[in-house]
Amino acid sequence: MTQRQSTVTGRTANATAATPAPSDASPLQASSSPERPRPRPKRGVPEGLWLKCNGCQATIYRKEAEKMLNVCPQCGFHWYVSARQRIDQLFDPGTFEQWDDQLLPTDPLGFSDKKPYAKRIVAEQKRTGLSDAALTGTGMIRARRVACGVTDSSFIMGSMGSVVGERLARLVERATAQSLPLIIISASGGGARMHEGILSLMQMAKVSAALARYSEAGGLFISVLTNPTMGGVAASFASLGDLVFAEPRALIGFAGPRTIKATIRVELPPGFQTSEFLLEHGFIDRIIARQDLKSEIARAIDYCGD
Numbered sequence: 001m002t003q004r005q006s007t008v009t010g011r012t013a014n015a016t017a018a019t020p021a022p023s024d025a026s027p028l029q030a031s032s033s034p035e036r037p038r039p040r041p042k043r044g045v046p047e048g049l050w051l052k053c054n055g056c057q058a059t060i061y062r063k064e065a066e067k068m069l070n071v072c073p074q075c076g077f078h079w080y081v082s083a084r085q086r087i088d089q090l091f092d093p094g095t096f097e098q099w100d101d102q103l104l105p106t107d108p109l110g111f112s113d114k115k116p117y118a119k120r121i122v123a124e125q126k127r128t129g130l131s132d133a134a135l136t137g138t139g140m141i142r143a144r145r146v147a148c149g150v151t152d153s154s155f156i157m158g159s160m161g162s163v164v165g166e167r168l169a170r171l172v173e174r175a176t177a178q179s180l181p182l183i184i185i186s187a188s189g190g191g192a193r194m195h196e197g198i199l200s201l202m203q204m205a206k207v208s209a210a211l212a213r214y215s216e217a218g219g220l221f222i223s224v225l226t227n228p229t230m231g232g233v234a235a236s237f238a239s240l241g242d243l244v245f246a247e248p249r250a251l252i253g254f255a256g257p258r259t260i261k262a263t264i265r266v267e268l269p270p271g272f273q274t275s276e277f278l279l280e281h282g283f284i285d286r287i288i289a290r291q292d293l294k295s296e297i298a299r300a301i302d303y304c305g306d
């Protein structure tokens with residue numbers, strides 16, 4: 001996927017220097033070997049002082065990118081941000097209160113692919129600091145209280161297992177009961193989580209049904225699509241916003257381009273699963289750069305009279 005970062009030049013010895021080198025390697029060896037076989041995050045912004053931009057290929061000073069909320073200062077490429085970073089970027093400081101973090105994933109099928117699902121869950125939780133791929137709660141965006149959910153593509157592709165679906169459904173139900181505007185920010189490269197089989201597939205319908213009741217009650221749902229929003233997430237709640245916003249150049253679609261091409265045997269137009277293409281074709285309402293997201297959400301809430 002496009003957000004998979006490779007990068008980091010040899011000038012980035014700081015990360016190595018900060019952690020003690022393994023006893024069998026001198027610091028010199030450690031800094032000259034390209035990558036120690038320590039566990040690397042599968043997704044996300046790589047460690048180091050410098051980042052290579054996937055948009056313009058420039059080498060960017062990490063701190064400068066971070067100041068811009070992980071956006072390339074030269075070309076505007078939007079890097080991955082974690083669900084927690086997203087909350088920090090969006091909410092007035094100290095106002096976010098998490099809901100349903102006590103709901104934890106289980107392994108109802110005893111599923112195993114490369115490793116048993118039960119072990120995978122624990123490993124992902126350790127690596128990401130999240131208990132599952134969605135984080136939900138309430139807080140203030142420019143002093144307006146909202147209910148908000150964020151999915152994180154670094155946790156099993158941001159796929160929708162039972163816990164993700166249940167947290168989102170409860171989020172929507174609370175937003176309905178408390179008459180709160182609802183924001184869901186999607187970053188899900190996977191759709192249903194295959195490790196949970198049919199239980200995952202049910203989540204699309206469950207969350208969508210909760211959204212229908214929210215809509216009947218007159219609620220305002222702003223769906224924000226970020227890179228990537230694919231599969232069952234794109235095919236359910238992410239597409240159901242009263243307003244659908246997207247970050248620039250995000251990958252948004254259902255199946256991947258290779259699958260589609262192999263199925264319908266038609267040459268696909270260039271960039272057909274990007275925010276820009278989908279805006280032109282009426283699938284999304286606005287493309288909003290990350291730095292403007294907070295103020296534009298607040299403005300949309302005011303405009304819609306919530």
Ligand SMILES: [Zn+2]
Pocket residue numbers: 053054055056057058072073074075076077
């Ligand atoms: Zn760039």
